[in-house]
Amino acid sequence: MTRKLILSLSASLLVSTTVSSQEAVPDANPLDGIDIRVTGEMVKAAQAILESTRDGVPQQGDRDAGTNRVERMVGYSREALLSLPAEDEAKRDWVYWPRFRVGLTLEYMTAEQRMLVHDFLQTSLSAVGYLKTVHVMQTEEILNLWEDIGLPRGNEKYWLVFFGTPSMDEPWAWRFEGHHVSLNVSVAPGSVRVTPTFFGADPAEVPQGPMAGFRPHAAVEDLGRTLILSMDAPQREVAIVDDQAPREIFATNLGRPRDDWDAWKQALQPEGVAVEDLRPEQRHMVQRLLDEVVRTYRPEISEAYLNTIDVDDLSFAWMGSTNRREPHYYRLQGVDFVFEYDNVQDNANHIHTVWRSKSGDFGDDLLSRHYQSAHLP
Numbered sequence: 001m002t003r004k005l006i007l008s009l010s011a012s013l014l015v016s017t018t019v020s021s022q023e024a025v026p027d028a029n030p031l032d033g034i035d036i037r038v039t040g041e042m043v044k045a046a047q048a049i050l051e052s053t054r055d056g057v058p059q060q061g062d063r064d065a066g067t068n069r070v071e072r073m074v075g076y077s078r079e080a081l082l083s084l085p086a087e088d089e090a091k092r093d094w095v096y097w098p099r100f101r102v103g104l105t106l107e108y109m110t111a112e113q114r115m116l117v118h119d120f121l122q123t124s125l126s127a128v129g130y131l132k133t134v135h136v137m138q139t140e141e142i143l144n145l146w147e148d149i150g151l152p153r154g155n156e157k158y159w160l161v162f163f164g165t166p167s168m169d170e171p172w173a174w175r176f177e178g179h180h181v182s183l184n185v186s187v188a189p190g191s192v193r194v195t196p197t198f199f200g201a202d203p204a205e206v207p208q209g210p211m212a213g214f215r216p217h218a219a220v221e222d223l224g225r226t227l228i229l230s231m232d233a234p235q236r237e238v239a240i241v242d243d244q245a246p247r248e249i250f251a252t253n254l255g256r257p258r259d260d261w262d263a264w265k266q267a268l269q270p271e272g273v274a275v276e277d278l279r280p281e282q283r284h285m286v287q288r289l290l291d292e293v294v295r296t297y298r299p300e301i302s303e304a305y306l307n308t309i310d311v312d313d314l315s316f317a318w319m320g321s322t323n324r325r326e327p328h329y330y331r332l333q334g335v336d337f338v339f340e341y342d343n344v345q346d347n348a349n350h351i352h353t354v355w356r357s358k359s360g361d362f363g364d365d366l367l368s369r370h371y372q373s374a375h376l377p
Helices: 003-024 036-052 065-071 078-082 112-123 127-146 216-229 233-239 280-294 299-306 361-374
Strands: 156-164 172-178 180-189 192-193 196-199 240-243 315-320 327-334 337-343 351-359
Touching: 003 315, 036 078, 036 112, 036 180, 036 240, 036 299, 078 112, 078 156, 127 172, 127 196, 172 192, 172 315, 180 361, 216 280, 233 240, 233 315, 280 299, 280 327, 280 337, 280 351, 280 361, 351 361
Parallel strands: 240 315
Antiparallel strands: 156 172, 172 180, 180 192, 180 196, 196 351, 315 327, 327 337, 337 351
16 A cells, blocks of 8 residues: 555545544534633632631631631521522522622621632633723712612622532532622533623713713723714614613513513514624624623633624614713624613613523523533433
8 A cells, every 4th residue: 555545544534533523513612611720710719718608716816717606606607608509599580780689798708708709700700801890899889979778889798609519520600799790600510601791880980079980881882882883874774773772671680570581582682783794894893892791701711602603693783872971772692692781771871781691591501411411321
């Protein structure tokens, strides 16, 4: 057999093997191949938080150590507040308005535990996402000064909760949540899901005082408006689906019975202009907007998500005014990916944004595949 024939057969075998491998996993999901170090760092940081709530031996000058003994005397346990069953019904009860929540609030943590929480958030969030979270929390201090109506206000009114036991072997989840922040992260070996992700701001633009002009969500607002203003008349005719902006985002559970919390998945369909029909520079704007949303999370997570989304498969819909400081709304949506933005309330100075997945919210697709593979013979 000649050397040329051997090389030809080898090449054919390689192609055949590659094709067979691809055919064996036609639905391979980039989200199921996230670097294991991501989940490892997350688990380690979560375990450190939990360990900080357990009994320790008080050291001289250490006022926090051993506090669990006191907690038990009064029937209170920070560890118990942090830990709920993996599929507790509270897991899907995500909220972004001011109210008390399940979990342990920053207000009732020691200084050490608060620092551990910030370390934990940075195992999942990018630098931009982490700063966005902190900026929103700081706007609560402004509201705290402006309002005196009995609502839980302030940057310490944010709760952390774990659903299940942080582990490298079994699925678990966590949520960090307070007014205008709701981060819902589901974890399994090699897999992470991060929806729903909600950010809001009130005020959207600080109108007075030392922080006048500060806008926590300037990028998503300005990118959306720049896109709609770049369109010619025929494009706008398709993209603007309503002259009036809705009062609230559509993919919400606000004011809805539990049985209707998932109704948005069927009711909310792509509208407006197809991105594939836009000019190249406009498609680039859409990609920038998509990046701004997804890159809230660290690169290993955000790149995996971006590999599942083709901008040409998305549609862009606008409602309301195209003028700044007037009520407006837009939505970027594909088959599974949904991002909503509105700035309507309080004279268009109160933003709500949410990123959702029709299949992957709360790790639904992740859990389904994990349990199926765990029970294979």
